[in-house]
Amino acid sequence: MLLKVTDLKAGYGGSEVLHSISLFVNEGEAVVILGPNGHGKSTLLRAISGLIQPTGGSVEMDGRVISDLLPHDIVAAGVIHIPQGDLPFPDLTVMENLLMGAYRTEAWRERKQKLEQVFQLFPTLAERRNQLARSLSGGERRMLALGRGLMGKARILMIDEPSLGLAPFLIDDVYATIREINQKQGLAVLLADENADHIAGLANRVYLLEAGALVREGSAQELLKDEALLAAYLG
Amino acid sequence: MHVQDLFQAAYSGILYGSVYGLMAIGLTLIWGSLRMLNLAHGSLYLSGAYLAFALVNLKVVHLPLLVSFGLAVVGAGVVGFLIQFLMVDRILGKPGWDTASLIVTVGASIMLQSAALLIFGAQRKAMPVLLEGRFRIGAMLIDYHRLMIIGLGVVSLIALSLFLRRTRYGLAIQAVSQHMDAARLMGIPVRSTFWIVMFLSAALAGLAGVLLSSVFELSPTAGYNPMARALVVTIFGGLGSVKGTIWAAFIIGLLESFLQVYAGAGWALPGLFGFMIVMLIIRPNGLFGLGEMQRL
Amino acid sequence: MIQEAQPSLRTGSDILNKLQWSAGPWGKPRPAAVIAGIVIMLLLPWGLDAISFGAFAIHLLILIFGWGMVVECWNLIMGVSGIYSFGQLALYAVGGFTSGILVKEFGFTPWVTMWAGAVMTAFVAVIIGLPVLRLKGAYVVLLTLAFHELFRNWILNGPRWISYGGYGLREVPRLPPASWFGAEKTLPVQFMLGGFNIDLSGDKVLLLYYYLGLVLFGLCTFAIWRILYSPIGMSFRALRDSEAYAVSRGIDPFRFKLFLFAFSAFFTGLAGAYLTHYDGTISPVLLDFGRLINLLAMIALGGWGTFWGPIFGTALLTVLPEVLRSLEGYRNLSIGLALALIAMFAPQGLLPALVRLFRRATKGRRARQAARPVQPKEAIESLKQ
Numbered sequence: 001m002l003l004k005v006t007d008l009k010a011g012y013g014g015s016e017v018l019h020s021i022s023l024f025v026n027e028g029e030a031v032v033i034l035g036p037n038g039h040g041k042s043t044l045l046r047a048i049s050g051l052i053q054p055t056g057g058s059v060e061m062d063g064r065v066i067s068d069l070l071p072h073d074i075v076a077a078g079v080i081h082i083p084q085g086d087l088p089f090p091d092l093t094v095m096e097n098l099l100m101g102a103y104r105t106e107a108w109r110e111r112k113q114k115l116e117q118v119f120q121l122f123p124t125l126a127e128r129r130n131q132l133a134r135s136l137s138g139g140e141r142r143m144l145a146l147g148r149g150l151m152g153k154a155r156i157l158m159i160d161e162p163s164l165g166l167a168p169f170l171i172d173d174v175y176a177t178i179r180e181i182n183q184k185q186g187l188a189v190l191l192a193d194e195n196a197d198h199i200a201g202l203a204n205r206v207y208l209l210e211a212g213a214l215v216r217e218g219s220a221q222e223l224l225k226d227e228a229l230l231a232a233y234l235g
Numbered sequence: 236m237h238v239q240d241l242f243q244a245a246y247s248g249i250l251y252g253s254v255y256g257l258m259a260i261g262l263t264l265i266w267g268s269l270r271m272l273n274l275a276h277g278s279l280y281l282s283g284a285y286l287a288f289a290l291v292n293l294k295v296v297h298l299p300l301l302v303s304f305g306l307a308v309v310g311a312g313v314v315g316f317l318i319q320f321l322m323v324d325r326i327l328g329k330p331g332w333d334t335a336s337l338i339v340t341v342g343a344s345i346m347l348q349s350a351a352l353l354i355f356g357a358q359r360k361a362m363p364v365l366l367e368g369r370f371r372i373g374a375m376l377i378d379y380h381r382l383m384i385i386g387l388g389v390v391s392l393i394a395l396s397l398f399l400r401r402t403r404y405g406l407a408i409q410a411v412s413q414h415m416d417a418a419r420l421m422g423i424p425v426r427s428t429f430w431i432v433m434f435l436s437a438a439l440a441g442l443a444g445v446l447l448s449s450v451f452e453l454s455p456t457a458g459y460n461p462m463a464r465a466l467v468v469t470i471f472g473g474l475g476s477v478k479g480t481i482w483a484a485f486i487i488g489l490l491e492s493f494l495q496v497y498a499g500a501g502w503a504l505p506g507l508f509g510f511m512i513v514m515l516i517i518r519p520n521g522l523f524g525l526g527e528m529q530r531l
Numbered sequence: 532m533i534q535e536a537q538p539s540l541r542t543g544s545d546i547l548n549k550l551q552w553s554a555g556p557w558g559k560p561r562p563a564a565v566i567a568g569i570v571i572m573l574l575l576p577w578g579l580d581a582i583s584f585g586a587f588a589i590h591l592l593i594l595i596f597g598w599g600m601v602v603e604c605w606n607l608i609m610g611v612s613g614i615y616s617f618g619q620l621a622l623y624a625v626g627g628f629t630s631g632i633l634v635k636e637f638g639f640t641p642w643v644t645m646w647a648g649a650v651m652t653a654f655v656a657v658i659i660g661l662p663v664l665r666l667k668g669a670y671v672v673l674l675t676l677a678f679h680e681l682f683r684n685w686i687l688n689g690p691r692w693i694s695y696g697g698y699g700l701r702e703v704p705r706l707p708p709a710s711w712f713g714a715e716k717t718l719p720v721q722f723m724l725g726g727f728n729i730d731l732s733g734d735k736v737l738l739l740y741y742y743l744g745l746v747l748f749g750l751c752t753f754a755i756w757r758i759l760y761s762p763i764g765m766s767f768r769a770l771r772d773s774e775a776y777a778v779s780r781g782i783d784p785f786r787f788k789l790f791l792f793a794f795s796a797f798f799t800g801l802a803g804a805y806l807t808h809y810d811g812t813i814s815p816v817l818l819d820f821g822r823l824i825n826l827l828a829m830i831a832l833g834g835w836g837t838f839w840g841p842i843f844g845t846a847l848l849t850v851l852p853e854v855l856r857s858l859e860g861y862r863n864l865s866i867g868l869a870l871a872l873i874a875m876f877a878p879q880g881l882l883p884a885l886v887r888l889f890r891r892a893t894k895g896r897r898a899r900q901a902a903r904p905v906q907p908k909e910a911i912e913s914l915k916q
Binding site for chain 2: 049050051070071072075076080081082083087088089090091092096099100101103104107108148152
């Protein structure tokens with residue numbers, strides 16, 4: 001087990017959003033958390049990456065507890081969170097954004113190679129390397145966010161809503177890229193997604209999240225075949 | 236209109252601009268990353284100046300002037316770091332941050348100022364200049380020292396820009412200023428980044444203090460006016476924008492100088508005021524586009 | 532524009548009802564407390580007379596009245612309505628200088644010039660406000676700061692009748708005045724009032740200033756309170772927290788800001804005149820940036836944006852330096868340390884923290900709600916009523 005979440009509770013300003021979440025991700029696995037909007041997917045990822053402090057439970061990475069660490073130390077443990085909305089640094093160039101992804105010392109030493117890899121994966125970014133991030137299109141920003149996440153020494157990549165705000169013809173590409181990262185590079189992936197349309201060839205296991213609690217889990221094949229289930233939970 | 240006057244005005248303008256830049260850029264960096272108005276900035280100017288004074292007048296060991304000045308600048312940086320580490324860190328991001336940070340820096344400022352008063356007394360002190368002497372160009376007298384102020388000022392600003400744009404830590408400072416949460420997700424340690432920001436800003440203010448107190452005499456209340464001017468420059472340049480602040484520093488410096496030379500000292504301030512109002516009417520978003528300012 | 536709902540006041544209980552209805556979540560007046568407070572303040576001087584430092588205490592109270600007015604007005608525009616003006620001290624000086632000069636050069640009586648000073652200050656505020664208040668927050672800081680510098684420069688280096696060679700006004704006649712339009716018409720300093728012998732000569736003039744200060748301060752505080760806790764007042768607070776919302780409710784931010792700015796300036800100028808006639812002098816030193824920061828500290832220390840906080844802060848920062856006088860050189864150091872410590876441990880202001888502690892000790896959770904300064908949700912809820 002690479003990432004293990006046990007009884008995690010978290011919320012905002014006194015109200016609890018996540019109620020005792022337990023899940024795990026193995027090395028090289030692609031796990032998807034499916035759930036409607038507003039039910040806690042983002043909160044879960046933010047609680048794992050340390051942006052918000054959990055109020056209960058624990059998160060372990062490689063058997064080591066990381067839930068009491070500050071975000072930058074959680075990154076050092078190999079947990080890279082690619083947030084909803086990408087959050088690029090608007091007044092830095094594409095190149096500078098990517099470099100920031102490699103801020104941690106271990107990653108910084110390898111930044112040249114990492115940059116090469118990212119540019120190979122995303123040729124558009126290579127073209128626009130000296131452009132300010134604020135001038136990128138939606139699809140390009142998504143690529144930047146993914147690329148930036150790959151610059152760190154990630155053991156697991158947590159991606160929040162990869163298809164959010166993208167034009168339909170770009171969405172396939174994004175999932176294809178994630179599939180490549182997971183299957184070719186063997187990087188574990190934890191995806192939070194609102195619908196199950198594109199995860200068929202990608203996910204190994206799926207969790208269903210509703211109102212801050214995990215209501216179902218199972219292999220991707222099982223759950224995705226159950227149309228009725230999907231309809232009920234994702235409307 | 237003598238060409239003389241033109242040179243004089245330009246020379247003084249660049250001098251003012253350099254000094255304003257040194258002071259203002261610290262404020263800008265702190266505001267941009269911490270969203271804090273550092274009202275202790277004037278006392279950091281003071282710290283640099285008094286540290287230099289103390290080191291220069293050290294009886295135990297005779298330090299070369301350059302070393303004294305250098306140490307004083309670093310010392311001011313340390314003072315800034317301490318303010319951040321001991322006081323501001325404790326209230327970072329807590330509710331009431333906006334005003335609490337204000338008061339903490341005011342408190343620190345008062346403490347530093349009274350320390351200066353206690354240790355050095357209220358009388359004005361004279362500071363030696365780094366380079367004595369002057370030379371002539373036509374009928375204009377140019378101090379080596381003032382030339383050096385310009386030189387050091389410009390070099391520092393360039394060095395800072397390079398640091399911010401080319402080094403990992405400089406980029407991290409920009410990242411934190413642009414989006415704190417995203418920076419965290421990159422593994423950037425926000426708290427210690429703030430330490431670097433405060434150290435740098437304080438060092439620059441200290442440098443301004445060291446340089447200027449040879450020109451104007453030094454006293455415990457010497458920090459306030461530079462800070463007031465720095466505030467004006469910072470805001471005018473677009474709070475948080477390093478580029479804007481540097482431009483603003485020189486524009487305001489030159490404008491002030493030209494007004495002084497051609498319209499008389501009494502018109503400098505009113506002229507500046509008028510210029511700023513007109514600028515803000517034409518470009519309500521400031522020099523480089525301020526964007527929506529929700530709060531101070 | 533918002534409809535002004537101010538029915539005419541008839542009976543005493545009617546007045547009380549209006550006060551209670553319009554009082555917001557913070558500051559519901561308990562009539563008993565208010566009356567008790569007023570009575571105490573009226574009788575205080577006689578009580579203080581018995582103490583050896585009584586006169587000094589009254590002196591401090593006079594300063595607190597004056598600066599309290601300035602600070603609560605500044606808090607009104609800055610802490611409550613989000614107009615970040617740094618010109619408050621300069622406006623104070625406008626009031627002080629106006630009144631002082633009118634008395635010195637033209638021989639008018641301070642009783643009248645005080646108000647002239649207030650009006651002049653409000654006028655200046657409107658002139659500044661017209662171009663400045665339309666701009667975004669930080670630029671208001673910029674331009675009011677520039678105004679501050681400008682004014683300071685002017686009274687330092689300006690024409691003789693205002694700068695007196697940079698020393699400022701000296702020997703400004705105090706109350707009671709000497710003359711009016713040249714004619715000798717002194718206000719009596721010793722007279723009978725309902726069987727009591729009133730003697731305001733010499734030192735006793737302190738009493739005059741005390742009561743005058745009490746009246747002015749009370750007036751100002753009452754006016755601010757009415758503004759804050761009326762339907763219009765709620766809109767002012769909404770302005771600070773969400774200008775977009777306020778606009779959508781039909782409130783014209785600019786007009787309100789201008790009004791508030793002028794109102795604040797009026798009382799600030801009044802306080803300026805009041806204290807100038809008390810001190811007998813006013814000079815450019817007053818406008819040192821350090822003093823401005825000191826005022827700022829009074830607001831933030833007491834409780835930014837709260838009602839009583841700034842007044843509490845003023846009292847604290849006026850009394851503390853005196854109490855610590857024995858520390859001499861270390862006095863300011865301790866004050867600085869105290870400020871820093873208070874900011875670190877009571878970030879929202881000392882008064883809210885103290886109130887919270889007190890109520891937690893006595894009442895528990897309900898109290899914690901009441902001790903918060905007005906939050907945007909409350910303002911918007913009350914606007915809906």
